[in-house]
Amino acid sequence: MSICHLSVSVIGPGHLLNGQPNQDSVLVKRVPNGWLAVVCDGMGSKPHSDIGSRQACRAAFDVIKTVDFNIESKSLIKRIYQHWLDSLGNMTANDAVTTCLIAWVSDSGELRTFQIGDGLILTSQQTTERSDTNDFGNITTGLGKSKQFSDWQVTKQQLKVGDVIALMTDGISEDINQGMELAFVNSIVESTDGKSIRQAKAWLKNEFRNWGTPNHTDDKTLAILVLS
Amino acid sequence: MSLKKFAVAKARALPVIILADTSGSMSVNGKIAALNEAVQNMVATFKQESARQAEIQVGLITFGGDSAEMHLPLAKASEIEAMQPLDAFGRTPMGHAFELATEVLEDKELITSRDYRPVLILLSDGIPTDSWQAGLERLTTSERGQKASRFAMAIGAEANIDVLEAFNNDLEARVFKANEARDIHRFFRAVTMSVTARSQSRTPNELAPINFDELDHDDDDLGLDLEGL
Numbered sequence: 001m002s003i004c005h006l007s008v009s010v011i012g013p014g015h016l017l018n019g020q021p022n023q024d025s026v027l028v029k030r031v032p033n034g035w036l037a038v039v040c041d042g043m044g045s046k047p048h049s050d051i052g053s054r055q056a057c058r059a060a061f062d063v064i065k066t067v068d069f070n071i072e073s074k075s076l077i078k079r080i081y082q083h084w085l086d087s088l089g090n091m092t093a094n095d096a097v098t099t100c101l102i103a104w105v106s107d108s109g110e111l112r113t114f115q116i117g118d119g120l121i122l123t124s125q126q127t128t129e130r131s132d133t134n135d136f137g138n139i140t141t142g143l144g145k146s147k148q149f150s151d152w153q154v155t156k157q158q159l160k161v162g163d164v165i166a167l168m169t170d171g172i173s174e175d176i177n178q179g180m181e182l183a184f185v186n187s188i189v190e191s192t193d194g195k196s197i198r199q200a201k202a203w204l205k206n207e208f209r210n211w212g213t214p215n216h217t218d219d220k221t222l223a224i225l226v227l228s
Numbered sequence: 229m230s231l232k233k234f235a236v237a238k239a240r241a242l243p244v245i246i247l248a249d250t251s252g253s254m255s256v257n258g259k260i261a262a263l264n265e266a267v268q269n270m271v272a273t274f275k276q277e278s279a280r281q282a283e284i285q286v287g288l289i290t291f292g293g294d295s296a297e298m299h300l301p302l303a304k305a306s307e308i309e310a311m312q313p314l315d316a317f318g319r320t321p322m323g324h325a326f327e328l329a330t331e332v333l334e335d336k337e338l339i340t341s342r343d344y345r346p347v348l349i350l351l352s353d354g355i356p357t358d359s360w361q362a363g364l365e366r367l368t369t370s371e372r373g374q375k376a377s378r379f380a381m382a383i384g385a386e387a388n389i390d391v392l393e394a395f396n397n398d399l400e401a402r403v404f405k406a407n408e409a410r411d412i413h414r415f416f417r418a419v420t421m422s423v424t425a426r427s428q429s430r431t432p433n434e435l436a437p438i439n440f441d442e443l444d445h446d447d448d449d450l451g452l453d454l455e456g457l
Contacts, residue, residue, distance in 0.1 A: 081452055085452060135375070137345075149448050176234050176235065176236065177235070180234050213236050215239035215240070
């Protein structure tokens with residue numbers, strides 16, 4: 001099974017206005033016997049959240065490329081978390097808080113996902129439930145804030161040829177009409193079919209910059225993998 | 229094909245609910261005038277801020293006389309017309325004002341889970357005449373009420389700070405005193421910072437940096453040292 005992938009990250013109007021960097025990060029890479037996609041959203045007010053999110057993507061890759069696909073979830077999360085902490089140097093974890101969404105798919109189509117904090121991971125087979133209606137839009141947890149295993153959502157599923165995997169920050173997922181998440185992802189796959197990677201990215205960036213929700217402020221980051 | 233059709237057409241709102249003391253004790257020493265000025269300035273500030281980024285919604289609950297009332301239902305700051313000055317009379321049903329605020333916060337159609345964490349601002353001389361503790365308890369123990377940011381500004385030199393401190397849950401911005409214009413400006417700055425810049429914690433106690441040592445070390449714990457890094 002092979003993978004076609006597309007990933008894009010655009011800075012939000014709110015950060016542009018305040019002269020802040022894009023605090024989201026994305027990584028899609030080949031790992032031994034599979035593929036890895038990571039999307040992270042650094043917590044808005046923290047001084048080093050851009051670095052925190054970038055290092056989280058890197059930590060997931062550095063750890064996952066060295067371990068067996070069947071590693072126990074808690075052990076994997078602990079290793080990634082520790083690797084992230086070690087990578088921060090003199091920064092405190094609290095200054096670099098970030099969400100972390102990980103999708104790790106094997107060459108046989110088996111998918112493992114790990115998520116802490118806001119955002120959405122979905123596949124053709126499974127759409128994650130929306131978060132607690134008692135919460136508000138800018139309340140989240142993440143690396144550097146929680147050290148509880150129970151704050152992670154962990155899934156395992158078997159995918160087939162033609163299925164898609166999408167990871168997105170809440171700058172996108174919170175602004176998609178409820179129930180239309182998979183249609184949204186499928187629409188991107190269809191719209192970019194036949195385009196070069198460069199053209200597809202340019203089109204998607206333009207769509208995110210001209211997002212339909214009024215007064216949208218957040219950075220927007222998305223990774224899509226299609227099994228073929 | 230455009231992706232616009234998938235995007236929610238409604239902006240994510242930042243609700244700000246002002247609880248303004250309009251009781252008889254506010255009628256002396258120019259307190260109601262200071263309160264009126266504070267409210268007018270606050271709405272003007274939020275109008276400007278709404279034009280720049282987040283859509284701020286403002287609601288005004290007044291408490292003076294026999295009961296509190298929703299003087300101005302939650303509405304976009306940009307659409308609020310000039311406000312008439314408030315009059316001060318009667319008793320101080322602050323607890324009832326807290327109950328009204330709780331009802332607004334718990335209304336999931338009025339404030340959705342997409343919206344930003346609400347901000348409550350209490351403007352008072354801090355001398356309630358009803359069972360304000362019961363109202364405050366209802367607010368701070370309700371599912372969503374407990375997650376709101378709560379600021380308090382003391383109006384007048386003899387304000388009862390204890391009541392206002394019980395309301396305030398921002399550990400970085402203590403109760404502000406509106407004796408001078410510059411104090412009001414400082415208060416606005418703190419609220420605006422909270423509104424636009426700070427990311428928020430799951431519980432009010434986590435507004436300050438968390439002490440990870442206080443968390444339980446049970447099987448759920450990943451055994452990581454976040455403090456020393």
